Amino acid sequence: MEAQLRGVEWLNSASVESSVFQLRPDYRAFLVLAEGLVPGESDAVSGQLLADAELKVANELDGRRPEELDELAAWREAYRAFGAKPQRTRSSVEALVRRVDGGLPRIDRITDTYNAISVAHLLPLGGEDVDKYVGPAQLVRATGEEEFETAAEGQPAVEHPKAGEVVWKDDVGVTCRRWNWRQSTRTHIGDRTVRALFILDGLLDVTSESDLIAAGEELQAALAGFSPEAQFSSRLLAP
Template identity: 85%
Template sequence: MEAQLRAVEWLNAASVESSVFQLRPDYRALLVLAEGLAPGGSDGASDQLLADAERKIAQELDGRRPEELDELAAWREAYRSFGAKPQRTRPSVEALVRRVDGGLPRIDRITDTYNAISVTHLLPLGGEDVDNYVGPAQLVRATGEEEFEVVAEERPAIEYPKVGEVVWKDDAGVTCRRWNWRQSTRTRIGESTVRALFILDGLLDVTAEPDLVAAGEELQAALARFSPEAQFSSRLLAP
């Protein structure tokens, strides 16, 4: 009970800056906090989830380009609203959809699971290692001074977002740039991750709140199949 209370308190401290809602009043973020996960390499179950997602999106595309799907077109517009060029830095779900023909990546069973849900529901979905967070998750428009930890030329490096860029951050720096484009190496999920935050990004123009919540529930059910001791808490962030 005490651990669950702490999880709820941490989720309750998460926030979306009003300036982000000014860009997209229809934006919603569903946060899912999972504790007690059982990390591991890709396995038969996670491979099946990805294979099912590949088949579903191939049928949905039916010869069309990814950007012709309403859900992906809406996210392209969201990127343009803060000056990003989505043809160069693509929303995460579009980047995944574009890899379907060659096969979605198999990384580890936590990452595979949330990537499969992202593609199946055509919405951006990221996962972060909560134990590497400093303070709560915050979606803001960057000042340009926030540090973003990456690997460049096989060495740790620091980059900085552009002023006004929409970024997820904590008290130590940026955790994901351009809304959902690229995650920081500091908080990315790894082979030792047992506590994770999953962020499901929705635009009401193309994804209704009940559908966003349903995707979150599907994610929790899929994670629980290989982590039967896991506990989940969730929160929907809206204006």
């Protein structure tokens, strides 16, 4: 109970900077904290979730280019608003949708699960290892001085976001650049992850609050399928 309370308190300390809402007043974030997850390799269940998502988005596309979908086009506009070029740095959900024809990646059952929900609902969804965080999750406009731990040519590297870039961060550095483009190697989900934060990004132009929450609830149900003892907390961040 004490550990769960700490988890809820940590989740309640998450924030979105007012400058982000000024950029996109219709932005909403639905956060899901999962504790007591059972990590593991990709399996038949997570594979089926991905296969179902692949079929759903293929039907949605019906021969169209990914950027012609309203949900992906809206995120392209959100990226342009802070100076990013979406043709070069795509939202996480567009990057996944573009891989559907060749098959979505099978990584591990936690990652497979949230990727499947992301594609099925056409919204960006990322997962982070909570135990690797230092301080709360914060969505801000970067100063440009923050550190972002990543990999370059197979080696650890540190980058810095551009000033004004929308980034998720904690008290140590950036955990995800360009809203939902690329996650840090520092907080990525691995084979020892048992506590994870999932961030579902929504724009009200294309995704209602109720649809965003419904996707989060579907995520929790899918995670509980292989982690029956897991406990979940959630929170909607809005202006």
